[in-house]
Every structure is written in structure tokens, then in C-alpha cells.
Amino acid sequence: MPDGTGTTIATPSPRLRTGPSSLDRLVRFLDPDEFRAVCVIDCLCARLPPPNDPPVHGFLAEWLRTAARGDTALKHWVVEHFVASSLRAEAFDSARSLADRYLKRGFWGAVWVPDGFAPGKVPECPPVLFGFGSLFAASGWAAFFNSRKERLPSPESTWLKAVRxxxxxxxxxxxxxxxxxxxxxxxxxxxxxxxxxxPLLLVAAAGVEASRKGMEAFAGRSHEGIGVACMLSGRCGPKARRMACRDRLLALLSDLHVIIEIRSGGNLLKTLLDQQFLQPRARWIVMPPAWQAANAGNFQLAGECIHRVQRISVAPPVTVAATGLPNRAGKRRRLLSRDLRRDEYVYHYTRSCPGPWPGQSRGDYLRSLLEREPGSGHSALDTLSRILAEGRIRGSTRLVRGTDPVVSWSARTPWELMSIRHWSRALIRWTFEPYGIAVRKTSVRNRGGKPAVYVAARFHQRLALEDRHRFQRHEPPSCAWKHEREWRTEGDFELTGLGEDEAFIFVPDSRDADTLQARVSATLPVLVPDAAPDPK
Known part of the structure; x- marks a missing residue:
């Protein structure tokens, strides 16, 4: 199935069937009295001081092994197992009332059916599955599994093409x-x-209450989603454990596993292998053309899992600069380094934007990746394209003190980039990238731009109100940014009206310049700094 990039994915044969959902054989839903009891235990556990290991799963498993039923028996059981601070009468009654509200809102609980598993393979954790909506809304469920990826995915990456x-x-x-x-x-x-x-079944890494809120925030209140979780209240232990539990539940509840790219030695690979041992699932496995550490798990899964496996071949993608985009701007003038006085400009460097653009919803961002929209990779070049298309640089309050949005500039030129940029571990990105817009200092000053004020934090309040947006903390050696020679302008910076002699665009190579040429219509000239010697 070609998509215009030169990549071909062989879609699975229509003869491969997932079969009916296995969930009707795996779970038994609790009756209202049983559900109220597990809700009470869950709610009382939430009142305990946070331990490293939440006790709720152990308590639920122990209660399920008893024959105690009804409020009186439950109260006696609670007295035996909980510390005195949790046993006040109002605590029990409050938990009981909350359980009734959960029932009215359509929440349910379920336990595993031993006959649905091979002897000795019934999951021990979680002992109770909490959820809302119908697990049988579809004839079966398919889940996509993929090891953790970079924060800034390329729309042309092989794994994303496979998902698409x-x-x-x-x-x-x-x-x-x-x-x-x-x-x-x-x-x-x-x-x-x-x-x-x-139909969408969401497995939450937190409690089922959080799952419902997450579903509504993601899909809207009108979407009739289904959610499950191993907890009701959301106290699920450390993050790593929550993620592992989520993946394990997803592997167990889905009938078809679609394996995109699994690295070797990770928790996800172990989860998928364990599921095949526990109860095999049908699989579609993307088989890369060559073994790499990032996809070694695919080869291991294909070799060890023989139960209804469909192998899918995927060729490496061919990256194109601007597929299907017309030349919208005509031939934009290219600048040479010798044509300008670099110290007469300040430079706004664009950065990549992992996740949605400012003002863009998460759903629209995901849709742009799925539909392979130009600029959906949110790279520094994509950011520059967006700025030029909008005709303005948006002000931001990020990494500045106060609530007034500003646009940051630097008097350091693109030729000096290697001496001023470094990798920020905290932000997981480079402090500067070689893309942006340069504007003459005189034009920036005419719009209120001035150099940043580098002072210690204690001097912030001493600055005049109209100058506080220029404050930059300077307390060397732990906090020293003077080398960036920053300027700031308040609010958005409009690019409309700037002449070719006032501003220019800069990118690191001619291919990026051609991409801009195809994407946006702008009158500003383009400079590729490395195309000529550094001007003296």
C-alpha cells in the first residue's frame, strides 16, 4: 500500500480473523452487593498513609477468598484488617454511600473466571477489574503496541507510517x-x-474514575467510551508500576496484538511474551528490513509466538521535503553572507515543539500526524513555517518571570551558534536551533524591543513596571545567561510590513530553504549561513 513516499506496507491478508472477543469467557461481573464491598475496601485503603506498596489489591484478594457477605460481615472484616484511624463509623458510611453513587453512574467491578484460563494461569493482579461501559461493545478488541519513542516524531518515520x-x-x-x-x-x-x-476501550494507568475523566477530556462527553483500570480511587503506586500494569491489562483484554516496534530487554516485550504464555493472542507483527536494537523485540516475538501470527513487511521510508505542495511564493531571493552587516540585527531562533502547538488541541495534533499533514512533525523548521504563514511571532510566558508574554531575540548570530548552544537535560532539547528570523535592531527598537536586564532575583521588584518583562535572573555560576545577549519585545511581534531590507529568514541548508519555498508565501529573503564564509 504505497502512500507517495516510496514506502510500501503489505497489509495483512483478509483471511486472518481475530475471532469473537474472549472477554465473555474471562470475567464475571460482581453483583451490586459485591461491588459495594470492594468499593468500601478501595475507599478505606485510600485513607491510609501512602505506602510504597498500596495494600488495596492484597485486601481485595483476601476479601474475595472469604465467604463474608453483607454489611455486617464486611464491617467485621474491616475491623480485623484496617488501622483504627480508618474505622470511624462515618468513614465506613461515607465509603458505602460513594459505592452507591458509583453504581448509579454505571461503574462496575469484575473478577477473573478460572475456567477461562489454563490451570495455574489465572492473573493474580489485579484481583478486581473496575470499569464503565460495555466490554462487549465490539466483537473483539485490537491493541497497538510500540516501545517508547522520541518526544518529537517525524511524520515520515517508519513506525508512524506503520501505525497510519x-x-x-x-x-x-x-x-x-x-x-x-x-x-x-x-x-x-x-x-x-x-x-x-x-468502539474504544481505554485502559487507564490510574483509577477508573480518572479514566472516565480522561475519556471525557479526550473524546468529549458525548462519546460512549469504555474504560477499565485495576483500581477505583487511583492510588496505584509508582509510575513505572502503573505503566507496566496498564500494558499487562491491555495485552490481556485485547484479542489482536498489533506489534509496531518493540525494543529488546524492555518491560513491554516481557509483557507481550508473558501474555502468549498465559493465553495466546492473534498477532500482526511488523517485520523491519533489518535488525536493530529498537526493533529486536519484533524478531523475538515472531520467532517465539506461533499462535495466529501474521508478519507484515515494511520498507524504510523515503523522506521528501514537501510532498504534494505547490510552489506558492515564486523564487524567493537568497542572501549571501557578504550582503549584510550581521551585528545590525537581532535573531529570533525557532525551536521544535513536542506535542500540540500553542492553542492546538491534543486531538488536532494527533489527527495531523495520522493524516501526514505538512508541518505536523513540529520541528524547528515547522515552527518557522508556521510563523511565516501566520505573519507573526507569538509572545510566550514560558521561561520568563511574570504573566506578560514576550518574544525573545538574541544578538548572537547564526555563525556563533555552536559556541552558545548546549543540550538542556531539564528541557530535553537544544537551547538553540539553526532556524529563525532576523530583524534589524532599529526596527525592533521602534517596536519597543530592548536588551534583557541581567540581575539577581532580589532586584526584580526594583525594576520599573514597564521593564519587568525584560528581567532575566543572573546569579553565576549556577544561573548565567549573559552569553546569549537576549533582547525582548512585549506581546506578539507582527512581521507584516517588514521590508526586505529590514529582515530575513535563516535556515541551515538549501533543502530547508526549498521546503519553505514550497510551504509558505513570504516576501522576506532567505539566508543559508553556511553557504558562504563567515563575514569579517
């Missing part, structure tokens, strides 16, 4: 999508389901 191609192929089999929220691949699958009206 396989989502409609999976849905064409008549199944729903089982997914989660919080990691890019899970978000993409969930966004596709919402957009296409496909």
Missing part, C-alpha cells in the same frame, strides 16, 4: 480499538477511534 497504514486495516476487520492515554502510540489509536466512530 495499519489502523484502517485493523478496523476493517470489524473490531474495536483497545488503547490508553499518555503515550503517543496509544493516543494515536484512541484519536483514530474517536474520529472514525470506532
Amino acid at each position: 497504514e495499519l489502523l484502517p486495516a485493523v478496523v476493517s476487520k470489524g473490531v474495536g480499538l483497545a488503547s490508553s492515554l499518555g503515550t503517543l502510540t496509544y493516543d494515536l489509536a484512541a484519536a483514530y477511534a474517536v474520529r472514525r466512530g470506532v
Whole structure:
């Protein structure tokens, strides 16, 4: 199935079937009295001081092993197992009332059916599955599994192409999508389901209450989603454990596993292998053309899992600068370094933007990746394209003190970039990237721009109100930024009206200049700093 990039993915044979959902054989739903009891235990556990290991799963498992039923028996059981601070009568009554409210809102609890598993393979954790909506809204569920990826995905990456191609192929089999929220691949699958009206089952890494709120925030209140979690209240232990539990539940509840790119030695690979041992699932496995550490898990899964496996070949993508875009601006003038006095300008460097643009919803961002929209990678070049298309640089309050948005500039030129930029571990990005817009200092000054004021934090309040947006903390050696020679302008900076002699665009190479040429219509000339010797 070609998509115009030279990549081909062989979609799975229509003969491969997922079969009916296995969930009707795996779970038994609790009756109202049983559900109230597990809710009470969960709520009382939430009152305990936070331990490293939340006791709720152990308490629920122990209660399920007893024959105690009814409020009186439950109260006696609670007295035996909880510390005195949790046993006040109002605490029990409050938990009981909360359980009734959960029932009225459509929440349910379920336990595993031993007969649905091979002997000795019934999951021990979680002992109770909490949820809302119908687990049987689809004839089966398919889940996409992919190891953690970079914060800034390229729309042309092989793994993203595979997700983009396989989502409609999976849905064409008549199944729903089982997914989660919080990691890019899970978000993409969930966004596709919402957009296409496909049944969506969300497995939460927190409590089921948080799952419902997350579903409403992601898909809207009108979307009839289904959510499950291993907890009711949301006290689920350390993040790493929550993520592992989420992946394990997703593997267990889905009938078809779509394996995109799994690295070797990770928790996700172990989870998928364990599921095949516990109860095999049908699989579509993307088989890369060559073994790498990032995809070694695919080869291991294909070799060890023989139960209903469909191998899918994927060729490496061919990156194109601007597929299908017309030349919108004509031939934009190219500057040479010798044509300008670099010290007469200040430079606004654009950065990549992991996730949605400012003002863009998460859903629209995911849709742009799924539809391979130009600029959806949110690279520094994409940021520059967006600025030029809008005709303004948006002010921001990020990394500045106060609530007034500003646009940051630097008097350091692109030729000096290597001496001033460094990798920020805290922000997980370079402090500068070689893309941006240069404007003459005189033009910036005419719009209120001035150099930043580098002083210690204690002097912030001494600055005049009209100058506080220029404050930059300077307390060397722990906090020293003077080398950036920053300027600031308040609010948005409009580019309309700037003449060719006032401003220019700079990019690191001619290919990026051609991409801009195809994407946006702008009158400003373009400079490729490395195309000529550094002017003296």
C-alpha cells in the first residue's frame, strides 16, 4: 500500500480473523452487593498513609477468598484488617454511600473466571477489574503496541507510517480499538477511534474514575467510551508500576496484538511474551528490513509466538521535503553572507515543539500526524513555517518571570551558534536551533524591543513596571545567561510590513530553504549561513 513516499506496507491478508472477543469467557461481573464491598475496601485503603506498596489489591484478594457477605460481615472484616484511624463509623458510611453513587453512574467491578484460563494461569493482579461501559461493545478488541519513542516524531518515520497504514486495516476487520492515554502510540489509536466512530476501550494507568475523566477530556462527553483500570480511587503506586500494569491489562483484554516496534530487554516485550504464555493472542507483527536494537523485540516475538501470527513487511521510508505542495511564493531571493552587516540585527531562533502547538488541541495534533499533514512533525523548521504563514511571532510566558508574554531575540548570530548552544537535560532539547528570523535592531527598537536586564532575583521588584518583562535572573555560576545577549519585545511581534531590507529568514541548508519555498508565501529573503564564509 504505497502512500507517495516510496514506502510500501503489505497489509495483512483478509483471511486472518481475530475471532469473537474472549472477554465473555474471562470475567464475571460482581453483583451490586459485591461491588459495594470492594468499593468500601478501595475507599478505606485510600485513607491510609501512602505506602510504597498500596495494600488495596492484597485486601481485595483476601476479601474475595472469604465467604463474608453483607454489611455486617464486611464491617467485621474491616475491623480485623484496617488501622483504627480508618474505622470511624462515618468513614465506613461515607465509603458505602460513594459505592452507591458509583453504581448509579454505571461503574462496575469484575473478577477473573478460572475456567477461562489454563490451570495455574489465572492473573493474580489485579484481583478486581473496575470499569464503565460495555466490554462487549465490539466483537473483539485490537491493541497497538510500540516501545517508547522520541518526544518529537517525524511524520515520515517508519513506525508512524506503520501505525497510519495499519489502523484502517485493523478496523476493517470489524473490531474495536483497545488503547490508553499518555503515550503517543496509544493516543494515536484512541484519536483514530474517536474520529472514525470506532468502539474504544481505554485502559487507564490510574483509577477508573480518572479514566472516565480522561475519556471525557479526550473524546468529549458525548462519546460512549469504555474504560477499565485495576483500581477505583487511583492510588496505584509508582509510575513505572502503573505503566507496566496498564500494558499487562491491555495485552490481556485485547484479542489482536498489533506489534509496531518493540525494543529488546524492555518491560513491554516481557509483557507481550508473558501474555502468549498465559493465553495466546492473534498477532500482526511488523517485520523491519533489518535488525536493530529498537526493533529486536519484533524478531523475538515472531520467532517465539506461533499462535495466529501474521508478519507484515515494511520498507524504510523515503523522506521528501514537501510532498504534494505547490510552489506558492515564486523564487524567493537568497542572501549571501557578504550582503549584510550581521551585528545590525537581532535573531529570533525557532525551536521544535513536542506535542500540540500553542492553542492546538491534543486531538488536532494527533489527527495531523495520522493524516501526514505538512508541518505536523513540529520541528524547528515547522515552527518557522508556521510563523511565516501566520505573519507573526507569538509572545510566550514560558521561561520568563511574570504573566506578560514576550518574544525573545538574541544578538548572537547564526555563525556563533555552536559556541552558545548546549543540550538542556531539564528541557530535553537544544537551547538553540539553526532556524529563525532576523530583524534589524532599529526596527525592533521602534517596536519597543530592548536588551534583557541581567540581575539577581532580589532586584526584580526594583525594576520599573514597564521593564519587568525584560528581567532575566543572573546569579553565576549556577544561573548565567549573559552569553546569549537576549533582547525582548512585549506581546506578539507582527512581521507584516517588514521590508526586505529590514529582515530575513535563516535556515541551515538549501533543502530547508526549498521546503519553505514550497510551504509558505513570504516576501522576506532567505539566508543559508553556511553557504558562504563567515563575514569579517
